[in-house]
Amino acid sequence: MSNQQVEVLVVGAGQAGIAMSEHLSAQRIPHLVLERDRIAERWRSWRWDSLVANGPAWHDRFPGLEFDVAPDAFASKEQVADYLVAYADKIDAPIRTGVTVSSVRKLPRQAGFRVETSDGPVDARFVVAATGAFQKPVIPRVVPESAGIHQIHSSAYQNPQQLPEGAVMVIGAGSSGVQIADELRQSGRQVYLAVGPHDRPPRSYRGRDFCWWLGVLGKWDMSAPPRGAEHVTIAVSGAHGGHTVDFRNLAATGITLLGMAGPYENGVMTFAQDLRQNIERGDANYLSMLDEADAYVTRNGLDLPEEPQARVFGPDPDCVTDPVESIDLADAGITSIIWAVGFAFDYGWLQVDAFDDNGRPRHQRGVSTEPGIYFLGLPWQSRRGSSFIWGVWHDAKYLADQIAIQRSYLAYEAPALAHH
Numbered sequence: 439m440s441n442q443q444v445e446v447l448v449v450g451a452g453q454a455g456i457a458m459s460e461h462l463s464a465q466r467i468p469h470l471v472l473e474r475d476r477i478a479e480r481w482r483s484w485r486w487d488s489l490v491a492n493g494p495a496w497h498d499r500f501p502g503l504e505f506d507v508a509p510d511a512f513a514s515k516e517q518v519a520d521y522l523v524a525y526a527d528k529i530d531a532p533i534r535t536g537v538t539v540s541s542v543r544k545l546p547r548q549a550g551f552r553v554e555t556s557d558g559p560v561d562a563r564f565v566v567a568a569t570g571a572f573q574k575p576v577i578p579r580v581v582p583e584s585a586g587i588h589q590i591h592s593s594a595y596q597n598p599q600q601l602p603e604g605a606v607m608v609i610g611a612g613s614s615g616v617q618i619a620d621e622l623r624q625s626g627r628q629v630y631l632a633v634g635p636h637d638r639p640p641r642s643y644r645g646r647d648f649c650w651w652l653g654v655l656g657k658w659d660m661s662a663p664p665r666g667a668e669h670v671t672i673a674v675s676g677a678h679g680g681h682t683v684d685f686r687n688l689a690a691t692g693i694t695l696l697g698m699a700g701p702y703e704n705g706v707m708t709f710a711q712d713l714r715q716n717i718e719r720g721d722a723n724y725l726s727m728l729d730e731a732d733a734y735v736t737r738n739g740l741d742l743p744e745e746p747q748a749r750v751f752g753p754d755p756d757c758v759t760d761p762v763e764s765i766d767l768a769d770a771g772i773t774s775i776i777w778a779v780g781f782a783f784d785y786g787w788l789q790v791d792a793f794d795d796n797g798r799p800r801h802q803r804g805v806s807t808e809p810g811i812y813f814l815g816l817p818w819q820s821r822r823g824s825s826f827i828w829g830v831w832h833d834a835k836y837l838a839d840q841i842a843i844q845r846s847y848l849a850y851e852a853p854a855l856a857h858h
Contacts (some may be wrong), residue, residue, distance in 0.1 A: 467710040488621060503528060578779065587773065598625035628694075
């Protein structure tokens with residue numbers, strides 16, 4: 439590319455970039471999508487081998503194409519990646535793979551941005567950062583490398599065989615941490631799971647998946663998380679055909695539950711005494727969802743089977759009634775720690791005035807404070823559903839509309855300029 443020019447440059451060809459391309463094409467806006475790896479690479483290489491989608495195939499998809507799996511099934515990570523590749527092909531998205539974007543800067547005294555890439559510079563009038571929220575795996579600096587413990591982030595975990603022999607501590611009890619801990623336990627490992635605050639929705643209730651309940655109860659369209667719940671982890675699983683995450687059941691299989699992981703010193707890790715509280719809050723979240731579902735069924739006269747057993751919890755395990763305060767990792771035979779504590783943003787390449795002091799995007803529904811820059815794929819970008827395949831599709835439509843509006847303003851100047 440010898441200083442190529444393009445109207446809209448989209449960075450990233452995962453679900454966000456592909457959705458963006460579809461809506462730009464629908465508006466007949468010329469654009470180019472750059473992707474440093476393969477299409478949907480994160481689904482292939484940043485996920486463990488047995489991962490499946492957390493939403494059923496009928497729900498978590500783009501409107502224009504169904505998954506090649508049963509509607510109520512949960513697609514495997516490879517099926518999701520293949521689906522996104524097929525979709526990009528279907529819409530004939532102008533994607534160039536194997537191209538890394540190293541910087542985006544405002545052009546001085548003219549409209550647009552200079553984009554430096556591994557394939558030469560590109561000048562773009564508009565830039566959409568469609569790299570999503572899962573960019574930089576977070577491994578807190580708690581246990582020093584000198585401790586001799588094998589430490590990886592959940593995005594680097596693939597299967598039990600890759601870990602050294604011995605017990606494993608999984609820190610973080612969202613969807614990833616819970617599913618990895620369960621798989622490790624089933625493989626015969628001794629597993630410790632540190633559980634922080636979380637939401638714990640029912641996988642299904644009264645014959646309907648929780649994605650359906652969130653829809654009819656209007657919860658997908660919540661525009662902001664409840665106060666204090668901005669970063670609350672959601673413990674839900676599509677594994678084994680989909681099931682409700684129940685920490686009591688996990689403990690019954692032999693997993694030792696712990697509170698929030700605390701400091702580490704001289705081989706010993708301490709834990710907050712908040713396990714019971716975290717589990718009880720998760721239970722309350724779960725029960726409130728059942729209450730709302732029951733009320734919805736009654737109000738609308740729906741013929742859905744009652745499910746009283748959904749409200750029955752097993753006994754509290756010993757690790758809840760008599761919580762572990764500290765563990766000597768060597769004594770416990772723990773040789774690995776898997777950090778399932780999420781990701782940080784990494785927009786170092788986007789060198790524009792669009793970030794707060796913490797490096798988080800300043801935007802309204804993805805429209806940046808820097809005119810001409812747009813974000814796509816952020817959690818809660820416009821609503822709760824924004825992180826999902828179908829949610830990002832609707833956010834992309836909104837951004838394409840905004841770009842079309844800006845282009846119409848720019849086009850308005852053209853007749854007046856023609857006289858000079």
